[in-house]
Amino acid sequence: MDGIDKRNRLEENPFSYKKSKDNTVFIEFHGKRVKILKGKEVEKFLKRIELAGNDKEVQLILAKITGNFKRGNERKK
Template sequence: MDEQPFSFQIAKNQSVFLFFKGKQIKIMKGKEAEKLVSRLHAAKDEKEIQLLLAKATGNFKHGNERK
């Protein structure tokens, strides 16, 4: 996780948009989003943030994606 492929954006309504290499891959709302935001704010460094975002996105890549 030395790269930073994941990013996020928090909307006014507290929804969290998750991105992988600039493409939106997931939207989180409600309690799930609140929990993620609190963990992101408590993260010590960028590496921990990337790990939290990777876990939040789940298994979205299966190896058969086109390049």
């Protein structure tokens, strides 16, 4: 995983997720909702999260799922 997060942005844990009762997952970036997963996407996502070894891997999974969070110009708030 070396070289993926060169500026150590994922160390700050900018991403979070919440699972609702109706099996929907909400992914947030610094508290703002940026992605909603439903159906089969939720199952696939939760399996990947379970296999993650540490918080940084979870953050990387969340960053990749959101898609457009890879250029380094994201604002914190």
